[in-house]
Amino acid sequence: MATIDIEISEVGPRDGLQSIAPVMPTAAKKAWISALAAAGIPEIEVGSFVPANVLPQLADTAELVAHARAIEGLAVAVLVPNLRGAENALAVGPHKMTIPLSVSETHSLKNLRRTHEQVLQEVRAIRAAIDALPAGQRPRLEGSLSTAFGCTLEGVVPRDKVLQMAEKLIAAGCDEVGLSDTTGFANPVQVRDYTRRIWGLLGRDRLNGIHLHNTRGQGLANVMAALEVGLTTIDSSMGGIGGCPFAPGASGNIVTEDLVFLLESQGLRTGVNFERLFAARRILAEALPQVELYGFTPQAGLPRDFVAATPQ
């Protein structure tokens, strides 16, 4: 496997597909996930263990985990909203499970129908379920700090609340936390500041990644701040599909294709091959012809004489 400077965590199969009405056929999802992995994407969030009546688009998550687990070198991530979801996930063995906690409690109630304390209780139970597994079979557990940079319902989310929730998630048994700009409110000053403060509070190994949205076109500018401060994992979605269905007006993940270009153009290795990445995009476009795909780089193509940091 190629040396990687920045790890891209592709969330399209989960965060992307959950936000759109059409259901992508399982065979197409498998082809897409395989194509993303073949392009060099090191981690893919393949789905979410939520009840099929809530998100029918993701009902095949268990099958996708099994498919993705068979791909050499790929880290397979899933979202789990609670213990039941985690138990279903653990049965198929992902490498990483992410449980979201909305720092805005109003958003938490609306999104997960749970108070902070109820979410933390689920985390503790999930931790126990993980620890009951033999060593070597235990997935990493990440607590995602949703609405960390502001909330469409509550407005300002106090920074102290973010730090407090980060601390509580770790205390409850998460291996790490992630910052998530669920609503597209984040600015570069916040990204740097919150990262440094969480590191100061919990240690640098407790926060590696950030999930940014492009709701106000600020996604890659905020990535620049994330790189400057030293974060090493960036979530993104192929074609920019998805966002948060429970945060009105807050659509738009950052676009994997443009993110890869941003990183590779400044000498940061992602391990990704552009030609194969664009091939994976074509699979997505063909499977979901009615869904608008974002991204400038696939349209413009690579610059003449472009040399990527990752050997192509």
Place this chain on the structure above:
Amino acid sequence: MATIDIEISEVGPRDGLQSIAPVMPTAAKKAWISALAAAGIPEIEVGSFVPANVLPQLADTAELVAHARAIEGLAVAVLVPNLRGAENALAVGPHKMTIPLSVSETHSLKNLRRTHEQVLQEVRAIRAAIDALPAGQRPRLEGSLSTAFGCTLEGVVPRDKVLQMAEKLIAAGCDEVGLSDTTGFANPVQVRDYTRRIWGLLGRDRLNGIHLHNTRGQGLANVMAALEVGLTTIDSSMGGIGGCPFAPGASGNIVTEDLVFLLESQGLRTGVNFERLFAARRILAEALPQVELYGFTPQAGLPRDFVAATPQ
């Protein structure tokens, strides 16, 4: 006038309108320019002194300069391709004239139909024309280093060539130079590196501004690099209209509305009022209903409880 940290130079009326087929009526242009100025945009490039048969969209530039000059506090900029254009400009008295020089000589021949030496000769003649004016009536003359970060025709544009051309433009009589990513090839490392090297060569006051494109979605990420290195003037275009008609596939100025949000959200004062900025966008949209406007912030609106750095 409000204190400003970063100066936005709106190039829509020139770089935007020259790239689209429909001709915006002069009255609508005047209303748009007035609205942009009323929103607090400190500098507007209102047009280009090129022959009307080359760019009929900009045939009313002289009238627009006169209109914009009457707006208190607004810096009025124009593009001039040569001495003849500059003479026509000087007759109406803009505050700033920009002459482009394509560092890629192939692009220079195709765009301006001139070799480097021929462009530099024009610069010398323009300098003489400016110096013939009484002190106090002399506009600032900027040499714009087009295709500085790469060229769709030549590919890699050697950095040494950029530095050499910067030096020659100053020697020929420009007051300052500007970096221009005509083709959307720039990356953050280049932005920081080229800026520092030009400063090292010519002094910090010889380079203040940068003109970035969003061709590969990298516009605001490159703005982050420009801010980090300390550039203080950023070109942008309302609705992201425009690009370079002579660089195939290289469309897309960065969007003024999203740029203002990026700056204000991280505490950098632009002097701009968002409500009035969005009002100016509506004037543009109504005058050119067939033209697609880019920009996420006008669609998403400002975040709940958002506090801009500039008093609103």
